Amino acid sequence: MTPPLSAQDALTAVQQAWNAAARHWDAQALADAYTADALFFGGRPGHFVGQAAIRDYFASYEGEILSGQMRLTDQHILPLGANGFMAQGYVDFTFVLQGGMHTRSRVRSTLLLAPQGGAWKIRQHHFSAPPLAPPLGR
Numbered sequence: 605m606t607p608p609l610s611a612q613d614a615l616t617a618v619q620q621a622w623n624a625a626a627r628h629w630d631a632q633a634l635a636d637a638y639t640a641d642a643l644f645f646g647g648r649p650g651h652f653v654g655q656a657a658i659r660d661y662f663a664s665y666e667g668e669i670l671s672g673q674m675r676l677t678d679q680h681i682l683p684l685g686a687n688g689f690m691a692q693g694y695v696d697f698t699f700v701l702q703g704g705m706h707t708r709s710r711v712r713s714t715l716l717l718a719p720q721g722g723a724w725k726i727r728q729h730h731f732s733a734p735p736l737a738p739p740l741g742r
Contacts, residue, residue, distance in 0.1 A: 611681045611689045614717055614724035619676050621723075626672035635659035639720045639727045646731065672699045676713065688718035688727065695731060710734070 609617065618637060625633030635658045638644065644652040644661065652661045679693035695713040700706055716728035 609724065611683060611691070611717075612679075614689075615676060615679060615681070615691050615715070618715075618717060618724055618726060619674060622726075623673050626674070629662075629666060629669050629671055631659050631663035631666060634662040637726055638729070639718055639725045642726055643728045645729070668702055670700045670702060672697060676715075679713075684716075686719075688716060688724075691715045691717065 621637045622634065625637060635655050638655055638658050640655050642653075642655060642658055644658050646652065646661055648661065648664065650661075652658050675696040676691070677694045677696060679691045682690045682692075684690060692714045693712075695711050697709045697711070698706065699708075711731040712734055714728070714730045715726055717724050718727040719725075720727075
């Protein structure tokens with residue numbers, strides 16, 4: 605049974621789980637924040653489908669990223685009934701990289717959260733850089 609949380613509380617719980625896993629860059633724990641059938645566009649080329657592919661994506665950063673943190677901001681929530689909700693806004697990332705380098709970035713975010721295995725998890729995740737100009741082809 606999924607804990608009865610408000611959408612905002614569920615979003616906060618997912619953010620906390622992701623951050624706990626990223627604190628020491630644990631690819632399996634990061635993947636555990638996603639549903640078994642999750643869809644994922646991340647910072648590397650490719651479309652990752654399913655928890656195993658998402659784990660492999662996060663593992664591809666091992667040795668490069670030592671730790672990370674995401675902060676969800678300006679999130680607008682759209683309820684989707686008992687099957688979950690969508691949240692769209694921004695994510696502020698901070699990372700500590702090999703050699704002690706620190707990075708920061710802000711990306712647009714769309715997350716679809718769904719209950720699975722007694723917890724709220726990410727079912728769809730898409731982050732993208734804000735465009736510098738409208739995509740009008742000129």
